[in-house]
Amino acid sequence: TQLLEQSPQFLSIQEGENLTVYCNSSSVFSSLQWYRQEPGEGPVLLVTVVTGGEVKKLKRLTFQFGDARKDSSLHITAAQPGDTGLYLCAGARNTGKLIFGQGTTLQVKP
Amino acid sequence: EAQVTQNPRYLITVTGKKLTVTCSQNMNHEYMSWYRQDPGLGLRQIYYSMNVEVTDKGDVPEGYKVSRKEKRNFPLILESPSPNQTSLYFCASSFWPGHEEQYFGPGTRLTVT
Numbered sequence: 237t238q239l240l241e242q243s244p245q246f247l248s249i250q251e252g253e254n255l256t257v258y259c260n261s262s263s264v265f266s267s268l269q270w271y272r273q274e275p276g277e278g279p280v281l282l283v284t285v286v287t288g289g290e291v292k293k294l295k296r297l298t299f300q301f302g303d304a305r306k307d308s309s310l311h312i313t314a315a316q317p318g319d320t321g322l323y324l325c326a327g328a329r330n331t332g333k334l335i336f337g338q339g340t341t342l343q344v345k346p
Numbered sequence: 347e348a349q350v351t352q353n354p355r356y357l358i359t360v361t362g363k364k365l366t367v368t369c370s371q372n373m374n375h376e377y378m379s380w381y382r383q384d385p386g387l388g389l390r391q392i393y394y395s396m397n398v399e400v401t402d403k404g405d406v407p408e409g410y411k412v413s414r415k416e417k418r419n420f421p422l423i424l425e426s427p428s429p430n431q432t433s434l435y436f437c438a439s440s441f442w443p444g445h446e447e448q449y450f451g452p453g454t455r456l457t458v459t
Contacts, residue, residue, distance in 0.1 A: 281448065
């Protein structure tokens, strides 16, 4: 059972376009993290959001945690080819269990 | 250098032959975890450990065993591997799951024929 639905699963856009990736659940998480994974490597943390309604910015990336702490979004402004990769969201329970979304494969064409 | 190491990186084996994938971290992290990654399914947690001698099931524990006898090591054991366990496996560690950065190993690609 996938408790964290991530969409879209695939996204192919031109350089300079904006995009948003969504991560939705019916469950509440104590925190939510976004990771990026390159082929052949392990995921690398981009950001952690903890408070409902929290917004964090990392250069051209904006992350938002829903007010109810059940959903999150990642918005990329003016995407560049270097943004190409697999983006994963992960929700944490207080028990230590971590649940990942299916991932979004992003391709940014020059 | 702070890192999570896994061995082996690649393994091809046959059904039923017991195997162990080792995982070690040098960051003194309390939390360690094993995941498998399959196309279209993202990362699924197999087992996790909050500290030495404390392990819990993740979402897909069937067919796997783990142990945490030392803080730095968290081996994954497949007592009787089957073809449906063919996957890419990642070990990870952190100080506190979900709130601190989780560091991932380089991955182990396992094929069971």
